[in-house]
Amino acid sequence: MSDNILEIKNLVTEFKTENGWLRAVDGVSFDVPKGKTVGIVGESGCGKSVTAMSIIDLLPKPMGHVKRGQVVFKGRDLRQLDHKEYYKIRGGRISVIFQEPMTALNPVHKIGRQISEVLLLHTKMSKKEAWQESIRVLDSVGIPAPDQRINEYPHQLSGGMRQRVVIAMALACKPDLVIADEPTTALDVTVQAEILDLINKLQKEMGMSVIMITHDLGVIAETCDEVVVMYAGRVVERGDVHTIFKKPVHAYTKALLNSIPSLDAPRKSELSTIPGTVEGIADFVEGCRFCQRMSVPVEQLTERPNFIEIEKGHWVENCPTCNSQRPAMA
Amino acid sequence: MSDLLEVNDLKMHFPVRGGITMKQVGSVKAVDGVSFTVKPGETLGLVGESGCGKSTLGKCLLRLYEPTAGQIDLEGRDITRMSQAKLRPLRKDIQMMFQDPAESLNSRFSVRQIVREPLDIQKIGTRKERDAMVEDLLEKVGLPRSAADKFPFEFSGGQRQRIGVARAIALNPKMLVLDEPVSALDVSVQSQVLNLLVDLQKELNMAYIFIAHDLAVVKHISDRVAVMYLGKIVELADSDVIYHSPRHGYTKALLSAIPHADPSYEKNRIRLEGEVPSPIDPPKGSAFGHRINHPRYDETVGMDMKLVEIASGHWVAADPCSLTEEDWQKAKALVSA
Numbered sequence: 001m002s003d004n005i006l007e008i009k010n011l012v013t014e015f016k017t018e019n020g021w022l023r024a025v026d027g028v029s030f031d032v033p034k035g036k037t038v039g040i041v042g043e044s045g046c047g048k049s050v051t052a053m054s055i056i057d058l059l060p061k062p063m064g065h066v067k068r069g070q071v072v073f074k075g076r077d078l079r080q081l082d083h084k085e086y087y088k089i090r091g092g093r094i095s096v097i098f099q100e101p102m103t104a105l106n107p108v109h110k111i112g113r114q115i116s117e118v119l120l121l122h123t124k125m126s127k128k129e130a131w132q133e134s135i136r137v138l139d140s141v142g143i144p145a146p147d148q149r150i151n152e153y154p155h156q157l158s159g160g161m162r163q164r165v166v167i168a169m170a171l172a173c174k175p176d177l178v179i180a181d182e183p184t185t186a187l188d189v190t191v192q193a194e195i196l197d198l199i200n201k202l203q204k205e206m207g208m209s210v211i212m213i214t215h216d217l218g219v220i221a222e223t224c225d226e227v228v229v230m231y232a233g234r235v236v237e238r239g240d241v242h243t244i245f246k247k248p249v250h251a252y253t254k255a256l257l258n259s260i261p262s263l264d265a266p267r268k269s270e271l272s273t274i275p276g277t278v279e280g281i282a283d284f285v286e287g288c289r290f291c292q293r294m295s296v297p298v299e300q301l302t303e304r305p306n307f308i309e310i311e312k313g314h315w316v317e318n319c320p321t322c323n324s325q326r327p328a329m330a
Numbered sequence: 331m332s333d334l335l336e337v338n339d340l341k342m343h344f345p346v347r348g349g350i351t352m353k354q355v356g357s358v359k360a361v362d363g364v365s366f367t368v369k370p371g372e373t374l375g376l377v378g379e380s381g382c383g384k385s386t387l388g389k390c391l392l393r394l395y396e397p398t399a400g401q402i403d404l405e406g407r408d409i410t411r412m413s414q415a416k417l418r419p420l421r422k423d424i425q426m427m428f429q430d431p432a433e434s435l436n437s438r439f440s441v442r443q444i445v446r447e448p449l450d451i452q453k454i455g456t457r458k459e460r461d462a463m464v465e466d467l468l469e470k471v472g473l474p475r476s477a478a479d480k481f482p483f484e485f486s487g488g489q490r491q492r493i494g495v496a497r498a499i500a501l502n503p504k505m506l507v508l509d510e511p512v513s514a515l516d517v518s519v520q521s522q523v524l525n526l527l528v529d530l531q532k533e534l535n536m537a538y539i540f541i542a543h544d545l546a547v548v549k550h551i552s553d554r555v556a557v558m559y560l561g562k563i564v565e566l567a568d569s570d571v572i573y574h575s576p577r578h579g580y581t582k583a584l585l586s587a588i589p590h591a592d593p594s595y596e597k598n599r600i601r602l603e604g605e606v607p608s609p610i611d612p613p614k615g616s617a618f619g620h621r622i623n624h625p626r627y628d629e630t631v632g633m634d635m636k637l638v639e640i641a642s643g644h645w646v647a648a649d650p651c652s653l654t655e656e657d658w659q660k661a662k663a664l665v666s667a
Binding site: 043044159188189190191192193194196197215216217218219220221222224241242245255256257259260261262263265267268269270271272273274277 | 486520
């Protein structure tokens with residue numbers, strides 16, 4: 001068995017619209033090594049959340065479906081599993097930390113009930129044991145006085161505490177893989193720092209793998225081992241975090257890195273920008289979509305660029321216009 | 331240069347009501363004694379965590395809230411208690427731009443109606459002239475003139491924010507209050523809007539009050555930065571100074587929490603335990619000292635921790651819990667002087 005806990009191969013996810021089926025995720029492949037954090041970064045609408053929801057089959061049905069591709073978790077293709085088996089894995093072996101803790105928690109149930117629900121579903125614990133275990137999990141995510149907090153409702157907690165509860169729920173069954181979908185976007189920077197530290201710490205203790213979805217390159221740099229850069233439903237570049245930040249090859253990755261305001265740049269200096277915006281999903285071309293944004297005529301963008309490995313573990317979409325550095329191992 | 335805006339000991343307390351009689355049982359001290367000045371053409375950044383009162387302060391400046399106490403002078407005129415009728419002509423000079431481009435534009439209005447509305451209210455020129463002005467404004471913010479007859483939903487987030495900018499600058503204001511203008515945008519679009527704001531400021535010599543929680547963005551655009559904590563300004567200085575040599579403990583903690591987009595960056599993080607205290611029942615002493623459980627907290631109970639100018643142009647709250655011993659001795663001397 002390989003060292004990868006999850007391997008995604010050529011994933012295609014489509015949504016039904018008035019204009020037929022549109023591809024939100026168009027042939028995405030990447031691996032998640034055991035015990036590592038893989039970041040998925042990209043602008044809104046690039047398909048990063050849809051990719052995550054496809055992994056755990058939480059797409060809105062019947063509008064969305066995975067058209068093809070493999071999601072191999074611990075050597076088994078999740079798409080081949082029946083409902084019952086999927087149920088055991090989702091929430092138990094693979095769990096999700098959602099962005100908005102207020103919508104991820106049920107406002108009318110006590111926190112303890114929401115955490116023990118996960119345990120009751122996925123383990124053979126009795127109600128009493130599950131309740132005790134919930135207290136222990138709350139304690140491990142750094143909630144003070146967990147035996148009292150467990151009897152409270154979500155509205156009684158602050159934003160940071162609520163996010164800790166969501167993390168506690170996700171980690172209750174000691175999953176092998178956690179998908180964190182913008183886990184700190186709704187939080188203040190000081191609270192964000194605490195939550196990221198917490199996820200890192202728990203990951204080390206429990207040896208789980210994490211998929212970190214975010215648009216914040218700072219969060220990626222601080223938490224991830226590997227990075228997947230997505231643009232318009234496709235992966236444009238993928239590699240080790242140091243490689244992506246220090247030696248990016250694809251023009252989009254470079255542009256994204258350049259557009260962050262640096263703390264060292266002189267004030268009010270011109271920030272580098274990416275012209276235009278991401279095309280609507282219905283207008284995507286088959287060829288390089290970043291070229292499309294850069295106003296290359298659509299007629300020239302008929303062929304999809306190959307996704308190639310230019311050095312070990314560093315993959316890039318091989319579009320001659322977008323890659324100034326011609327790939328060595330092509 | 332004389333100040334464009336001068337704010338003195340501004341307070342905004344919201345009543346909290348309870349019981350069957352809805353009697354006032356307390357108050358939320360959202361803004362609690364804030365003073366600062368803004369010069370023409372200058373950008374003052376306002377940062378702090380959610381609930382620190384930065385947005386409330388912005389709204390008070392435009393009298394969208396009626397401040398409880400204190401004084402706001404716009405070009406030497408006290409606007410704090412001016413009647414709405416008298417205030418209306420002055421509203422030209424100070425405009426506001428909001429965070430969410432989807433919610434701050436009326437979806438049933440065309441872009442022309444949206445941008446023209448301030449011109450209509452101030453009765454500037456004829457209808458025809460106003461329509462022409464709208465198209466000029468759209469061009470100025472980098473949108474095509476034809477955008478005037480479209481509706482907000484036809485635009486992307488960044489373009490909608492440009493429409494918001496066009497409306498805000500329609501009356502040629504002397505000051506813009508920008509409340510989280512780029513937080514809802516993607517990083518590449520965010521830099522487009524920031525560049526636009528910087529260019530317009532140079533061209534029109536507007537002063538900005540830039541409210542945001544993203545410290546890198548604030549640093550980029552601001553000349554001076556004020557850090558707010560629990561309704562009060564705790565530190566105010568030139569933006570380079572505040573980022574490179576902060577003096578207040580809270581500023582230091584806030585800066586150390588910024589995630590750096592560099593995987594080899596060595597973190598030296600100051601952890602802030604606990605939560606921001608409630609503004610309904612703020613601690614009696616130093617709010618920051620209370621949060622970090624500082625051993626000298628008891629000393630600060632009842633102490634007036636006003637801002638002192640510890641170095642030229644560098645103001646900091648005189649609070650023994652938040653300053654180094656050396657700075658505190660200096661600050662103490664300045665308070666008693």
